[in-house]
Every structure is written in C-alpha cells, then in structure tokens.
Amino acid sequence: MVTIKNSYTVIPEEPTPQGRLWLSDKDQVATQHHTPTIYIYKPNQNQENVIETLKNSLSKILVHYYPIAGRLCYSDEEVDSCRVELNLNAKGAILLEAETTKTIHDYGDFSPSDLTKELIPIIDYNQPFQEMxxxxxxxxxxxxxxxxxxxxxxSHSLSDGTGAVKFINSWAKIARGETLEPNELPFLDRTLIKFSHTPSKVPRFEHIELKPLPLIIGRKDTSEERKKKTTATLLKLSYDQVEKLKKKANDFLSMKKKGSRPFSKFEAIGAHLWRCASKARGLEDDQESVVRFHADIRRRINPPLPQNFFANALALTATKGCVGEITSKPLGYVAQKIREGTELVKDDFIKSQIDVIRSFRKMDDAMKLFLGDETEKAPYFGNPNFQVASWTGMPFYEADFGYGKPIYFGYAGVSPHDRAYITLSPDGDGSVIVSLHFQMAHLELFKKYFYEDI
Structure with a gap:
C-alpha cells in the first residue's frame, strides 16, 4: 500500500512572465490528458534528502520552464471553438512525498498494471480544468x-515527449548542482507553428490518419471490442534480435528497391509488431487494418523549428493494409508500408493536416479524434487497428538527480487501445523494451509470434 505523506506546491523561485500563452493546434488536441511515466532508482546512502533536493531544484527549473507552473484556460478570442490557452499565473507544480509497504522486488519488472499504478500521481479530472x-x-x-x-x-498540452524528457533531464541537472547551457534552455514561442487557416473543400492529402478507422468485418460499430479487457506486458528484444529483424526487412528491400536507405529500427520493429497483432487476432484475410504513429516535425517543417522547441511538435500519420498481405508477405513489405507513412510527413503534409484539424467545429472534436476516450463517440484505436510509438531516440536514462541514473524507465498507464511503446533498455547494449498494451484474449498468441517470427 502507498501512503501519501506530504503534498507540496512548488512555484518558480523567481518572478516569471505573466499573461496568456497561445497554444497551437497541435497542443489543442492534447489538452485534457497527462502522460504517466515512471523512473526507478536504486538505493543511495543520501536518500533521506531526496524530497528537499527535488523541491529546491524544481523551483529553480520552473524559472526557465515557467509555462509548466501555469494553468489551462479558455481563449477569450475564440470562445465558441473551445480553444485553450495557457494562463501564466505561476500557480505551481505539485510534488507528492509517499512511501510504500512493498519492496522494490514486489513490483516485478514494473510493467504497467494496477500494482505499478499506485506509484503514479492520481489526477482528478472532475475538477475544473482551469485549476488542474x-x-x-x-x-x-x-x-x-x-x-x-x-x-x-x-500534461500533454505542454509538450510532446521530446520536450518533456528535456525538461526532466534539465531538472535533474539542476538537482546535481550544475548550470544549464544556453542551448539547453527551452524555446517557448509557439507561434512558429501558427499558420493562417486556409480551408479547402478538397484536402491536399488523403489524411487516412484523420478518417474513421476500419471496423471488424460484419460489425456496425466498435462497441463489442471496447468491452474487451486490455492488459500490458514488457517484451525485450536483444541487440542481436533487433539486428535480425532489420536484416530480415532489408533483405526484401535489397531485392525490390536497390539503392534505398536501409530500414530503421522503428520501421523494422513497427512492421513486426503490426504483423504479430494481425496474426494473433485471427482476422479474415481481407480485413483492413490501419497502424498509426507520430513523427517529430522539428526538422520536417519549413523553416525547421529549434531543437529545444518546447511544445507539441508531432504529426500523426498512418498506413493501411489488409490482414492477408500483412501476415503473408515478407517483413520488408510491411516495413515499406510503415516507411510510406513516415515519408508523408513533410512541410506541405503538416500544414494540410493542421488545416483539417482547424476545420473541426470545436477543438473538443479534434481532441477526441487524436486521443480517444471512453465514450461511444470517440474513436476506438484497437482491434483491427494498432498504434506504435517509438521512444528510442529519447535520453530517459540521463535523468540523474544526484542519486544515480534510473535503472528503469517506462510508460506507466494501461491503454484501452491496442498499442506499443518502443524504448531502449537501461542496459545500454542496443537492446529494446516494447511496452505492449493488447487485448487479453489475444496476448499469448501475440507473444508467441513476437519471438517465433524473428
């Protein structure tokens, strides 16, 4: 059992800018959602001072990342659209001090579950969001x-994973008594992605990522699939297994498209995950399936964004296929489909997608499309479809607050949709960990194919 001993409201150490911060269309679709993650640390002889170290350093880092200390509010200019802004009121972040009656070993591998859920702060979504x-x-x-x-x-309204990890690592650096370099300070002006809205009756791209997802053949809606329980598990791939998957995919590429760049880790593993999901579900060969993922736009948009751009700078993209081709054709064929989705994400595609998002009557509708929720009106992203997120490029294990680097990092929630998060393992040997969220009824078959088909 976990007991909360103390709750602290931590505000910036110095006065920070006041007023309103404009949130982009990318920020809008994530406003009512917090991403739960967890870092695990080994014992340290100075552990008694951890809470004071965290409090003091958080107060210092919030001077630079002052939007984090603010609160969301509705825009006065676009009331009818439900657009949201950041109120820079320095209300502060919340730091909880807790203890558990369990040992570190009682939590096993820290895969997302009801057990590890108690190590994550509970967010009260019933409170007015202006106070959250x-x-x-x-x-x-x-x-x-x-x-x-x-x-x-x-809160996902603040930034994507790239920005969040840079914040955590900067906080850790301050906690160690070090000073941030100029290039480590966040770039907070989100108007770099404030484009004029030029709605078109015919979008410039198909934008399958924004269209209703395929239903299981013979079904009228997703109600039956929504009722099925999902669970989470961690699947590890060694460096050799990752290289084997990449070689398997690239053998197809060398035969079909000579001179093309080799498939990346994400393309090969993402294709493997989509195949395993399609095989495990036992769907008909002509069943359509869509896999969705995100691409960082910082270097894909024109002009490019600063690398320290602290905001949501992701574009949703997707690719589709039929179960028969996904499961029977070579891995490289499926990886090529993944690549087609990522290669779409260029300047004109990004701006076209923003146009489509802005065409929604209310931003609430766009939010449901991107995130989903538990209502019948929100999209269901599970069977026969899939989602993959690659976090392999994020330096999670640099979050040393002065007590050593974490021995584990991971996504800590259990998704109601079928999805996977790919992260590097803490071993530093090129191995990866896949945090898989999947329907319980099909999980064992998924795991079987996951290792047998390498």
Whole structure:
C-alpha cells in the first residue's frame, strides 16, 4: 500500500512572465490528458534528502520552464471553438512525498498494471480544468530503503515527449548542482507553428490518419471490442534480435528497391509488431487494418523549428493494409508500408493536416479524434487497428538527480487501445523494451509470434 505523506506546491523561485500563452493546434488536441511515466532508482546512502533536493531544484527549473507552473484556460478570442490557452499565473507544480509497504522486488519488472499504478500521481479530472496542475510528480520510497520511484504525470498540452524528457533531464541537472547551457534552455514561442487557416473543400492529402478507422468485418460499430479487457506486458528484444529483424526487412528491400536507405529500427520493429497483432487476432484475410504513429516535425517543417522547441511538435500519420498481405508477405513489405507513412510527413503534409484539424467545429472534436476516450463517440484505436510509438531516440536514462541514473524507465498507464511503446533498455547494449498494451484474449498468441517470427 502507498501512503501519501506530504503534498507540496512548488512555484518558480523567481518572478516569471505573466499573461496568456497561445497554444497551437497541435497542443489543442492534447489538452485534457497527462502522460504517466515512471523512473526507478536504486538505493543511495543520501536518500533521506531526496524530497528537499527535488523541491529546491524544481523551483529553480520552473524559472526557465515557467509555462509548466501555469494553468489551462479558455481563449477569450475564440470562445465558441473551445480553444485553450495557457494562463501564466505561476500557480505551481505539485510534488507528492509517499512511501510504500512493498519492496522494490514486489513490483516485478514494473510493467504497467494496477500494482505499478499506485506509484503514479492520481489526477482528478472532475475538477475544473482551469485549476488542474499541469505537472504532478510522486516520489515513492520503497520499503527497507531499497530505492525510490519517481512517477510523473505531465500534461500533454505542454509538450510532446521530446520536450518533456528535456525538461526532466534539465531538472535533474539542476538537482546535481550544475548550470544549464544556453542551448539547453527551452524555446517557448509557439507561434512558429501558427499558420493562417486556409480551408479547402478538397484536402491536399488523403489524411487516412484523420478518417474513421476500419471496423471488424460484419460489425456496425466498435462497441463489442471496447468491452474487451486490455492488459500490458514488457517484451525485450536483444541487440542481436533487433539486428535480425532489420536484416530480415532489408533483405526484401535489397531485392525490390536497390539503392534505398536501409530500414530503421522503428520501421523494422513497427512492421513486426503490426504483423504479430494481425496474426494473433485471427482476422479474415481481407480485413483492413490501419497502424498509426507520430513523427517529430522539428526538422520536417519549413523553416525547421529549434531543437529545444518546447511544445507539441508531432504529426500523426498512418498506413493501411489488409490482414492477408500483412501476415503473408515478407517483413520488408510491411516495413515499406510503415516507411510510406513516415515519408508523408513533410512541410506541405503538416500544414494540410493542421488545416483539417482547424476545420473541426470545436477543438473538443479534434481532441477526441487524436486521443480517444471512453465514450461511444470517440474513436476506438484497437482491434483491427494498432498504434506504435517509438521512444528510442529519447535520453530517459540521463535523468540523474544526484542519486544515480534510473535503472528503469517506462510508460506507466494501461491503454484501452491496442498499442506499443518502443524504448531502449537501461542496459545500454542496443537492446529494446516494447511496452505492449493488447487485448487479453489475444496476448499469448501475440507473444508467441513476437519471438517465433524473428
């Protein structure tokens, strides 16, 4: 059992700019959602001082990342659209101090579950969203001084994963007593992606990522699939297994498209995951399936965005196929479909997608499309479809607050949709961990194909 001992409201150490911060269309679709992640740390002889270190350093880093201390509010200019802005009121972030009666070993591999859920801050979504903190962090000490967990609930309205990780690592650097370099300071002006709205009756792209997803053949809606329970598990791929998957995919590429760049880690693993999902479900060969994922637009948009751009700079993209071709054709064929989705994401596609998002009557509707929720009106992203997120390029294990690097990092929620998060393992040997969220009825078959088909 976890007990919350203390709750602290941490505000910036110095006065920060006041007023309203414009949120982009990319930010709008993530406003009512916190991303739950967890960092696990080994025991340290100076562990008694962790909470004070975190409080003091958080107060310092919020001077630079002052939007995190603000609150969301409705725009006065576009009331009817439900557009949201950031009120820079320095209300602060929340830091919880907790302890558990369990040892570090009682949590197993820390895969997302009801057990690990207690290490993550609970966000009360029933409160007025204007009062909701955008960052809540829970420090939980394990029994017998066996280390601690840092559970982070970070509002997606603030930034994508790239920005969130840079914030956490900068916070950790301050906690270690170091100073941020100029190029480590966040770039906060989101108007770099404020484009004039030029709606078109015919979008410039098909935008299958924004269209209704395929239903299981013979079904009229997703109600039956929504009722099915999903669970989460961690699947590890060694460096050799990753290289084997890449070689398997690239053998097809060398035969069909000579001179093309080799498939990336994401393209090969993403294709493998989509195939495993399609095989495990036992669907008909002519069943359509869509796989959705995101691409970072910082270097894909013209002009490019600063690398320290602190906001949501992701474009949703997707690719589709029939189960028969996904499961029977070579892995490289499926990886090529993944590549087609990522290669779409260029300047004109990004701006066209923003046009489509802005064409929604209310931003609430766009939010449901991107995130989904538990209502019948929101899209269901599970069977026969799939989602993949690649976090392999993010330096999670640099989050050393002065007590050593984390021994584990991972996504901490259990998704109601079928999806996977790909991260590097803490071993630093090129192996990866896949956090898989999948319908319980098909999970064992998925795991079987996941390793047999490498």
């Amino acid at each position: 903190p955008l960052l809540v962090v829970q420090l939980t000490s394990f029994k017998n001084n066996q280390g601690f967990a840092l559970g982070v609930a970070f």
